[in-house]
Amino acid sequence: MASSAPAWARIDPRDVPHIVTDTIPGPRSQAFNARGMKYMVGYSSQVTLFPVVFEKGHGVTLTDVDGNVYIDFSSGIYVTTLGHCHPKVSEAVALHAKNLMNCHDFNTPVKVALLEKMAEIQPWDLTGMQLYDSGTTAVEAGLRACRAATGKNEFISCFMDFHGKTGHAVSCGKMNPTNGGGRTQGFYMVPRPDPYRPMFTKADGTIDTDAYLNFYDQFITNATTGQIAAFVLEPVQGWAGSIFPPDDFFPKLRAFCDERGILLMADEVLTGMGRTGKYFCMEHWDTAPDVVTVGKGFGNGFPVTGMLVSDKYRDSLKGISASSSYGGNPMACAAALASLEVIQEEGLLENATRLGEYFDQRLQQIKADHPIVGDVRGKGCLLGVELVKDRATKEPFAEAGKLVYQRAFAKGLAWVPAGHILRMSPPIVMDLPIAAKGMDIIEEAIAEVERDFGY
Ligand SMILES: Cc1ncc(COP(=O)(O)O)c(C=O)c1O
Numbered sequence: 419m420a421s422s423a424p425a426w427a428r429i430d431p432r433d434v435p436h437i438v439t440d441t442i443p444g445p446r447s448q449a450f451n452a453r454g455m456k457y458m459v460g461y462s463s464q465v466t467l468f469p470v471v472f473e474k475g476h477g478v479t480l481t482d483v484d485g486n487v488y489i490d491f492s493s494g495i496y497v498t499t500l501g502h503c504h505p506k507v508s509e510a511v512a513l514h515a516k517n518l519m520n521c522h523d524f525n526t527p528v529k530v531a532l533l534e535k536m537a538e539i540q541p542w543d544l545t546g547m548q549l550y551d552s553g554t555t556a557v558e559a560g561l562r563a564c565r566a567a568t569g570k571n572e573f574i575s576c577f578m579d580f581h582g583k584t585g586h587a588v589s590c591g592k593m594n595p596t597n598g599g600g601r602t603q604g605f606y607m608v609p610r611p612d613p614y615r616p617m618f619t620k621a622d623g624t625i626d627t628d629a630y631l632n633f634y635d636q637f638i639t640n641a642t643t644g645q646i647a648a649f650v651l652e653p654v655q656g657w658a659g660s661i662f663p664p665d666d667f668f669p670k671l672r673a674f675c676d677e678r679g680i681l682l683m684a685d686e687v688l689t690g691m692g693r694t695g696k697y698f699c700m701e702h703w704d705t706a707p708d709v710v711t712v713g714k715g716f717g718n719g720f721p722v723t724g725m726l727v728s729d730k731y732r733d734s735l736k737g738i739s740a741s742s743s744y745g746g747n748p749m750a751c752a753a754a755l756a757s758l759e760v761i762q763e764e765g766l767l768e769n770a771t772r773l774g775e776y777f778d779q780r781l782q783q784i785k786a787d788h789p790i791v792g793d794v795r796g797k798g799c800l801l802g803v804e805l806v807k808d809r810a811t812k813e814p815f816a817e818a819g820k821l822v823y824q825r826a827f828a829k830g831l832a833w834v835p836a837g838h839i840l841r842m843s844p845p846i847v848m849d850l851p852i853a854a855k856g857m858d859i860i861e862e863a864i865a866e867v868e869r870d871f872g873y
Contacts, residue, residue, distance in 0.1 A: 423849035424764040427477035427501050431851040435830020436487040442828050444484030447471040463835055468827040475502025478848045480832050489856045491833040491844045496688045499715030500760055501845040507718045510756035514748040523741040526748050532755040539697045542706040546732030548725045549746035553687035553713035554582025556723040560709045561586050564648040564681050567731035572642050575650045576610030580657035581685050590650045612661050614793040627666050631674050648681035653699035656688040659839030660802025662795050668705040687713035692761050692846050695771035695798035720753030770798035770846035777801055780857045788864050789873050801842040814838035818867050825863035831856055
């Protein structure tokens with residue numbers, strides 16, 4: 419299989435994964451965890467299901483404190499899209515760490531260069547920008563922008579969305595009791611078309627996007643005051659398990675919003691910056707949002723996020739200060755600028771697309787060969803595998819999801835669980851032979867678990 423990765427990230431497939439301990443997590447991981455878990459509370463299931471302690475990352479590999487080397491199919495959590503410690507990004511951060519770390523929201527040469535680069539890569543008219551330090555704060559800024567642009571206060575997002583963990587961002591997602599007594603007033607949720615688990619279907623059983631939009635119309639009339647500032651959506655629902663909408667959803671939703679004076683805000687924190695083979699996932703559907711948020715892969719590991727708003731509405735934001743302690747600091751801007759330059763210089767949108775074609779073909783074959791695989795989906799390097807007890811009933815198979823995650827990890831694949839759905843987000847600098855090894859491990863783990871459950 420030909421090499422497709424940039425030279426710095428290439429690795430001999432015979433060298434990975436490389437598991438050297440008899441037990442895994444190994445003894446040093448266990449010792450560090452015993453110390454860390456004495457104090458730290460609230461780990462994700464990614465950690466609790468496989469509590470390994472990492473020490474080093476290079477390109478598409480992660481090394482733990484016991485010397486075990488894993489192929490990385492997680493990019494942290496969709497963050498290190500260009501692989502770990504890309505030399506250009508690391509050097510850019512180091513340079514600015516020695517030169518100027520923070521000067522509030524004054525412009526700096528590197529900030530100006532980043533803003534100009536973002537204006538160049540966005541394909542629409544999103545030239546009003548603000549910079550922040552987490553996806554959540556960028557989402558809160560996006561909501562402020564929608565209010566300022568429309569003078570309206572209500573928002574609609576979709577079942578199973580995730581947009582962050584502070585007040586209004588959390589009100590755009592699935593909540594639990596610790597988030598408060600309920601959703602903030604004026605925030606609403608509606609079902610979103612999921613082709614594998616459709617709520618509304620046509621006579622032939624296929625998903626009926628128009629029926630969802632008809633429902634939204636009824637919902638706005640009957641459940642809101644009609645003062646909807648924006649629909650706030652993830653282009654692909656990440657936390658929910660890589661759920662892709664039908665191709666006609668976003669174009670139709672765009673028209674729906676335009677007819678009603680509602681803005682469309684695309685939260686591209688997870689999907690943006692090359693992960694799906696485009697800078698912005700919404701480009702796949704040729705749909706221009708009014709507001710976009712970016713994060714995660716934007717700084718390839720350095721905390722830097724952004725909010726972009728249509729030129730049409732930028733004046734309404736003039737009175738809203740974007741100043742924050744860390745937003746747009748020189749190190750952050752340098753990381754984001756270097757990351758965008760790397761994507762261009764190394765042809766990584768093309769590599770992500772090439773990888774996506776390979777993953778699609780492998781995932782379809784895995785689905786054909788394994789009865790517990792109910793659905794597979796992906797674009798570029800954003801992928802999901804949904805495990806079910808029975809293909810006819812589509813009953814989620816959470817026990818299998820947990821075991822497949824753990825088995826594959828123990829074989830040397832770092833990745834992301836989501837109950838019965840397995841999520842994959844390999845770095846877009848991956849070589850095809852390494853991608854193939856990762857898929858081999860996943861298939862082996864699925865086959866073993868399937869046998870254990872008597873399929
Ligand atoms: C779509 C989306 N929006 C917002 C966020 C919040 O980002 P952060 O964790 O950087 O605050 C996330 C995080 O996973 C996300 O996936």
